[in-house]
Amino acid sequence: MTEKMSQHEKLFEEAFDLIIRLHGDPGNPAARELAERWRARGKEHEAVWAEAVHLHGMTGRVVQARSQAEPQPVGISRRRFVLGGSVAVAAAATCLALAPGILLQMKASHLTSTGEIQQIPLEDGSEIILGPNSAIASRFTADERRIELLNGMAWLNVADDARRPFNAVVEGMQVVTQKGAFDLSRDADLLTVAVEQGAVDVATPGLSLSLNESVTAGSWLSLDRDGGLVERGTRNPQQFASWRSGMLVAESETVAAVVARISRWVPGKVLIASRELGEQRISGVYNLANPQRALAAVIQPYAGKVREITPWLTIISAV
Known part of the structure; x- marks a missing residue:
C-alpha cells in the first residue's frame, strides 16, 4: 500500500468514526463542532467525508440499531471503529445480500452462487447457461415456453419450435424468438439483450417506455428501466456472453x-x-x-x- 493510499484510509476511518459518534449522540454540540472542524481542514477531508456519509446512508439502519443497543463512548478508538463501524457495514452488506436471496429461492427454478456458472438443459431441447449470482424461473406448457430472468445474466440457445415461440422476460422487457441464441442480463438497472444467432423481437409491456423492435445477430440493445434510455449497437457476436469462457x-x-x-x-x-x-x-x-x-x-x-x-x-x- 502506498503512503497516499494509507493516508486516505486513515482519513476514511476518522470520518467514519465521527459519523458514528454523531449518530450515537446527535444532540452533542461538541461532537458536531469536532466534525465541522475536521471537514474544514481541506478539500480531501471534505471529499472523504462525503464518501463516508454516503456509505453510512447505505448502512444506516444497521448502524442505528447497533448504536441504540450499544451506546458509543465519547472517545472512539481505531479498534472500536474496526469492531464497530466496519461490523455495522458488513452486517448491512450481509442483510442486503441475504434478503433478496431468500426471495429468489422461493421464486426460482434455478439459481447460482458467487462465481458459479450452471448449464441448464430444457425439456424442449433449448439450453441455458446461467451466470453467477443469477436466477431464473421457467414455465413450459403445451402452448408456451417462458423463462423469467429474476436476477443476473443468462445465455439462451433456443431450439426451434414454430408452434411455441420462446418468451424470455427480465423486469418489464420481453424478448421473443422462435429459434436463436442470445445473452440476457440486468446490471446496474440496465436491461440488455445481445443476439448471437438468429433474431429476437423486443417489447416493453411492463415499462413506461414503449418499445417494439427486432434485434438481429451481432446487435445489442440496452434499456435503462428508470430513465427510459435506449442504447443500441453492433459487435462481433462471439464477444457476447464472453463471461462463459x-x-x-x-x-x-x-x-x-x-x-x-x-x-x-x-x-x-x-x-x-x-x-x-x-x-x-x-x-x-x-x-x-x-x-x-x-x-x-x-x-x-x-x-x-x-x-x-x-x-x-x-x-x-x-x-
Whole structure:
C-alpha cells in the first residue's frame, strides 16, 4: 500500500468514526463542532467525508440499531471503529445480500452462487447457461415456453419450435424468438439483450417506455428501466456472453454496469460510493479469474480505488 493510499484510509476511518459518534449522540454540540472542524481542514477531508456519509446512508439502519443497543463512548478508538463501524457495514452488506436471496429461492427454478456458472438443459431441447449470482424461473406448457430472468445474466440457445415461440422476460422487457441464441442480463438497472444467432423481437409491456423492435445477430440493445434510455449497437457476436469462457468484454459501457457484472464473481457486496464514477464509460477486456484485479482495471482510467472493507464488502470510490 502506498503512503497516499494509507493516508486516505486513515482519513476514511476518522470520518467514519465521527459519523458514528454523531449518530450515537446527535444532540452533542461538541461532537458536531469536532466534525465541522475536521471537514474544514481541506478539500480531501471534505471529499472523504462525503464518501463516508454516503456509505453510512447505505448502512444506516444497521448502524442505528447497533448504536441504540450499544451506546458509543465519547472517545472512539481505531479498534472500536474496526469492531464497530466496519461490523455495522458488513452486517448491512450481509442483510442486503441475504434478503433478496431468500426471495429468489422461493421464486426460482434455478439459481447460482458467487462465481458459479450452471448449464441448464430444457425439456424442449433449448439450453441455458446461467451466470453467477443469477436466477431464473421457467414455465413450459403445451402452448408456451417462458423463462423469467429474476436476477443476473443468462445465455439462451433456443431450439426451434414454430408452434411455441420462446418468451424470455427480465423486469418489464420481453424478448421473443422462435429459434436463436442470445445473452440476457440486468446490471446496474440496465436491461440488455445481445443476439448471437438468429433474431429476437423486443417489447416493453411492463415499462413506461414503449418499445417494439427486432434485434438481429451481432446487435445489442440496452434499456435503462428508470430513465427510459435506449442504447443500441453492433459487435462481433462471439464477444457476447464472453463471461462463459472467463472473460468480460466491455465496449463503451458504464462503469456501474461493468462493475455489477464483475461483482458476480466477488463474495458479498460491491458498492460504488460515487454516482459520477459509476456513470463514466469504459471499454476493455477483463479476466474474471481475478475479479478484484478486474475491478481495479475498470476504474484505473479514472484514478479510482478498490477497497476490501471486509471479506463481504468491497467499496469502490473516486478518491
